[in-house]
Amino acid sequence: MGTEKLNTEIRQDQIVQMALSLVASHGLKELSMARIARKVGLVPSAIYRHFKSKDEVLDAVLDYIQRRLLDNVAIVCNETSESIDRLRRLLTYHIKLIRENQGIFRVVFSDELYSGHPERKNKVYEIITKYLGKVSEIIGQGQREGKICIDTDPITISLMFLSIIQQAAILWHVSNEKFDITKHTERVWKIFNESLITK
Amino acid sequence: MGTEKLNTEIRQDQIVQMALSLVASHGLKELSMARIARKVGLVPSAIYRHFKSKDEVLDAVLDYIQRRLLDNVAIVCNETSESIDRLRRLLTYHIKLIRENQGIFRVVFSDELYSGHPERKNKVYEIITKYLGKVSEIIGQGQREGKICIDTDPITISLMFLSIIQQAAILWHVSNEKFDITKHTERVWKIFNESLITK
DNA sequence: TTCCTATGTGAATTGATATTCACTATACAT
DNA sequence: ATGTATAGTGAATATCAATTCACATAGGAA
Structure with a gap:
C-alpha cells in the first residue's frame, strides 16, 4: 500500500x-x-x-563481507606503519567485527552457503585467501624489517594468526557468548609475541 | 519389497x-x-x-562424532605416556579423522545444525569443551613434567592447538582439498614445538 | 499536469520435505 | 509349523519456501 x-x-x-x-x-x-x-x-x-534470485542475495552478502574484511586491513595500514602494531590492531578490529556482526561468521563458515554451489564455494575460498594474503604481506614486511622471525613463511603465520581468532569466535558463538574471547585473544597474543617476534 | x-x-x-x-x-x-x-x-x-524424528537422527550423529573425538584421545594415551608424543599423535589422528570423515566437521561447525535448537547448540559446546578438556589434561601433564612451559594455562594452549588444525581443515575443505593440510600441520607443529616446549 | 517506468502487491504455482498411517511381510520364539 | 512383535511399504498430508505474474501505483521527466 x-x-x-x-x-x-x-x-x-x-x-x-x-x-x-x-x-x-x-x-x-x-x-x-x-x-x-x-x-x-x-x-x-x-x-x-x-x-534475480535468493542466490544473488547471498552473493551480495558475501561481497559485503569481503569488503568489511579488506577494509579492516586498509584501516590498520592507515593507522600505523609498524608491522607488529598493524597485526595487533587488526586482531582487535577483527574481534570487533565478529562481536558486532556475528552474522558474518555464521555465513562464511557455514557450508550450507556453498554446498552444491562450486562458484560460491570458490568465492569463499577467495575471500579467505585474499584476506590471508593481506595479512601475510604485513608479516612479510615485519620479517624484512627484522621484527618477525624468518624461519616460518608468512602464509603459515597468518593462517595461524587468524585460526586462533576464528576458532575463538566459534567457541564464543557456540557458548552463547559466555566464552571470554577478549581474554583468550590477549593470552594468545602474548604467546604469539614471545614466539614469533624477534627481541 | x-x-x-x-x-x-x-x-x-x-x-x-x-x-x-x-x-x-x-x-x-x-x-x-x-x-x-x-x-x-x-x-x-x-x-x-x-x-522418532530427524532431530533424533542429528542427535545420534552428534553422539557419534563425540565418541570418535574422545576415542582418539584414549588411543593416543594408550599408545604412549609421554605428553609431547601424545599431542603429536593426537594431531595426526585428528587430521586423519578430518580427511577420512569430512562430514564430521561440516556438522560440528555448521550453525545450521543448532540454530533454533538451544539444547543441540549446548551439546556442540559440550563436545568441544570435553575434547579441549582432555587435551588440556595432556598439556597439564606435560607442564608438571617440565616438558611444556608453564606461563600459559593449558586451556589456552589446547584451544590454540586445535584452532590451528580446525581452521586448516576448513581451508582444506573450501579449497576443494587443494590446500596442503599435512604440510601446514608440520609447520605449525614446528612453531608449536619451538615456542611451547621447554628445551 | 500527464505519462511512463521503476517499484510494490497479492495471489497462484511449483517443488521439496518431514511426518503419519493403514497395511504388509519377515524373523524369531514357542 | 505358527503366531506375534518388529520392521518395511506406499500413499497421503501438511508445511514451507522460492519464484512468477498480472495488476496497481508512485514519482520524476516531459
Whole structure:
C-alpha cells in the first residue's frame, strides 16, 4: 500500500543488511526471502525487483563481507606503519567485527552457503585467501624489517594468526557468548609475541 | 519389497553412518530423511521405525562424532605416556579423522545444525569443551613434567592447538582439498614445538 | 499536469520435505 | 509349523519456501 518507493541501489543495500542481521540472529537455515522482505518492510515478491534470485542475495552478502574484511586491513595500514602494531590492531578490529556482526561468521563458515554451489564455494575460498594474503604481506614486511622471525613463511603465520581468532569466535558463538574471547585473544597474543617476534 | 529386516540397533548405526556420509558429500542442507533412507536402502517412512524424528537422527550423529573425538584421545594415551608424543599423535589422528570423515566437521561447525535448537547448540559446546578438556589434561601433564612451559594455562594452549588444525581443515575443505593440510600441520607443529616446549 | 517506468502487491504455482498411517511381510520364539 | 512383535511399504498430508505474474501505483521527466 503506502510503501515508499526507493531505488534499487538503496533497496539492495537494505536487503543485504537485513539478510545479514537475520543470519546473525537466527542462522542461515532460517533465512528466507519472506523474512528478509518483512524485515525490509516489503512483500516477498518485491525482493525480485532488486535481485534475480535468493542466490544473488547471498552473493551480495558475501561481497559485503569481503569488503568489511579488506577494509579492516586498509584501516590498520592507515593507522600505523609498524608491522607488529598493524597485526595487533587488526586482531582487535577483527574481534570487533565478529562481536558486532556475528552474522558474518555464521555465513562464511557455514557450508550450507556453498554446498552444491562450486562458484560460491570458490568465492569463499577467495575471500579467505585474499584476506590471508593481506595479512601475510604485513608479516612479510615485519620479517624484512627484522621484527618477525624468518624461519616460518608468512602464509603459515597468518593462517595461524587468524585460526586462533576464528576458532575463538566459534567457541564464543557456540557458548552463547559466555566464552571470554577478549581474554583468550590477549593470552594468545602474548604467546604469539614471545614466539614469533624477534627481541 | 524383499528388503531384509534388521534390528533397530543395526539400522540406527547404518542411518547415522549414511547421514554422516551424505553430509560429507553434499552438506547438511541436502540432508533429508528421503536421501538417508535411499542410501540405507529403505523407504523414507522406515526411518521412523528407528528414530522418532530427524532431530533424533542429528542427535545420534552428534553422539557419534563425540565418541570418535574422545576415542582418539584414549588411543593416543594408550599408545604412549609421554605428553609431547601424545599431542603429536593426537594431531595426526585428528587430521586423519578430518580427511577420512569430512562430514564430521561440516556438522560440528555448521550453525545450521543448532540454530533454533538451544539444547543441540549446548551439546556442540559440550563436545568441544570435553575434547579441549582432555587435551588440556595432556598439556597439564606435560607442564608438571617440565616438558611444556608453564606461563600459559593449558586451556589456552589446547584451544590454540586445535584452532590451528580446525581452521586448516576448513581451508582444506573450501579449497576443494587443494590446500596442503599435512604440510601446514608440520609447520605449525614446528612453531608449536619451538615456542611451547621447554628445551 | 500527464505519462511512463521503476517499484510494490497479492495471489497462484511449483517443488521439496518431514511426518503419519493403514497395511504388509519377515524373523524369531514357542 | 505358527503366531506375534518388529520392521518395511506406499500413499497421503501438511508445511514451507522460492519464484512468477498480472495488476496497481508512485514519482520524476516531459
